[in-house]
Amino acid sequence: MSDVPFANGAPNLSVDLPCMIELAARRGVPIAGKDFKTGQTLMKTLLAPGFKARMLGLRGWYSTNILGNRDGEVLDDPENFKTKEVSKLGVLDTILQPESYPDLYGNIDHVVRINYYPPRGDNKEGWDAIDIFGWMGYPMQIKGRLPLPRLDPGRTHRARLGAVP
The missing domain is CATH 3.30.360.10 (Dihydrodipicolinate Reductase; domain 2)
Structure with a gap:
C-alpha cells in the first residue's frame, strides 16, 4: 500500500473488503466511493x-x-x-x-x-x-x-x- 488516498469512481467492490478497510484504517489512509x-x-x-x-x-x-x-x-x-x-x-x-x-x-x-x-x-x-x-x-x-x-x-x-x- 502506497499510503495514497483512494476514491473509487467505478461501481465495483474493489475496497469493500474487510481486509482493505482494516488496512486503510491501520495506515490512516482514506478510502471512499463506489461510483462518481x-x-x-x-x-x-x-x-x-x-x-x-x-x-x-x-x-x-x-x-x-x-x-x-x-x-x-x-x-x-x-x-x-x-x-x-x-x-x-x-x-x-x-x-x-x-x-x-x-x-x-x-x-x-x-x-x-x-x-x-x-x-x-x-x-x-x-x-x-x-x-x-x-x-x-x-x-x-x-x-x-x-x-x-x-x-x-x-x-x-x-x-x-x-x-x-
Whole structure:
C-alpha cells in the first residue's frame, strides 16, 4: 500500500473488503466511493429526495445511458453490467424508503439500461422517463435528457472497468 488516498469512481467492490478497510484504517489512509454518479444515478439522487419531501408517489422510473466508447462496449456485456445495475437500482430504495412509505414507493417499476452506441463516442447521454402521482393519485410524468461531454479525459475510468490493458 502506497499510503495514497483512494476514491473509487467505478461501481465495483474493489475496497469493500474487510481486509482493505482494516488496512486503510491501520495506515490512516482514506478510502471512499463506489461510483462518481454522473448520469442516471445523479438524476435519481437529485429528484427522488424532492419527491419524498413533497410526498409524491412513484409508479415507475425508466432510465438509460447511451455510451459509445469502450466503456459502453464493456458494459454491453451482461456480466460486466451487473455491478453497475445493482448500484443504479439500489439508489431509489435508499432514498425513498419504501418500507416506511409503502403506498407511495412500495411498488415501483424500476428499469435501468446502458446501451452501447458507437457514434456517441466518448460522450454520454442519459434519458429518464419518470411516472409519479400526486394528490388523490393524480398521474404525472417527467421526461429528462442529460447529454454529458466526455468527463474522463484519461484512461483511468476505462482501466478500472477492465477495458484497457
